[in-house]
Amino acid sequence: MQNDNNKPLVLIVDDTPTNIQVLAETLRADYRVKVATSGQAALDIVGREGGKPDLILLDVMMAGMDGYEVCRRLKDNPDTHGIPVIFVTAKNDAQDEERGLRLGAMDYIAKPFHPAIVKARVQNHISLKMKTDLLESLALIDGLTGIPNRRRLDETLDAEWKRGLRNGTPLAVAMADIDYFKAYNDHYGHGGGDECLKAVARALSSSLVRPADMMARYGGEEFAAVMPDTDAAGAKLLAQRWCDNVAALVLPHACSSAGGHVTVSVGYACQVPEAPQSPQMLLEMADKMLYQAKEHGRNQVCGSQ
Ligand SMILES: [Mg+2]
Structure with a gap:
């Protein structure tokens, strides 16, 4: 009943x-x-x-x-x-x-x-x-940006973690966050904020070059990528490309002290999956690195392996 x-x-x-x-x-x-x-x-x-x-x-x-x-x-x-x-x-x-x-x-x-x-x-x-x-609730695509959403990324991360566990191959993740996005929204309004998110999502997506890599809007102004069979050097390459390609948009950001235009900070982490650990811990590590990139002045990458 x-x-x-x-x-x-x-x-x-x-x-x-x-x-x-x-x-x-x-x-x-x-x-x-x-x-x-x-x-x-x-x-x-x-x-x-x-x-x-x-x-x-x-x-x-x-x-x-x-x-x-x-x-x-x-x-x-x-x-x-x-x-x-x-x-x-x-x-x-x-x-x-x-x-x-x-x-x-x-x-x-x-x-x-x-x-x-x-x-x-x-x-x-x-x-x-x-x-x-x-x-x-079942949708796998983010409604605003048209790229995969967090649910889809979590599923991919789980599957790739298991694959890495079986094959002994490294798995990398990267997380990007738009710098001073709250100030951007306050200054340009939510419509402006939405346009900014779409432009950044496009720049980040087009930075992925290998078919196995996938990225998603992870929430708010945060994006994440899963890169199977990728070591720290490979993850760093994508992270840097993310920073460069967003900066190259030269979208004006009146309230950013990181150069007057829209930028992202990026953290990445990489490991060969091991049994007692979880894919969630890998994401958390990338998030910690992202936080460090913010601490160090934004518009830059920070990583660990
Ligand atoms: Mg009446």
């Missing part, structure tokens, strides 16, 4: 209490239900910790902020953008419906509503939402 807290959460927004009652009764057996009697109250609930619903049933005609405006604000906010919205409305001319759908609503339910239809539509959209969430 599903415990109540695992049930999807549906938020019902309507300024007519009897409508809320009927909808809530229809859905209560299968979902957790929250209610709001105004647009502002709905936005407050959604913004609260743990209040993010899996689906919203939204009345269009409400005093104060109407349903269209609530929907627009939800879709404008990256945090709430993915929540499916179904409009529930007595207005049922095509123009109104088009307006709602253009704002990003998933569907329309006309009043007076039939509980069985409401139930079926809610169920369809919830199951679609669950599938989308699952696909996103």
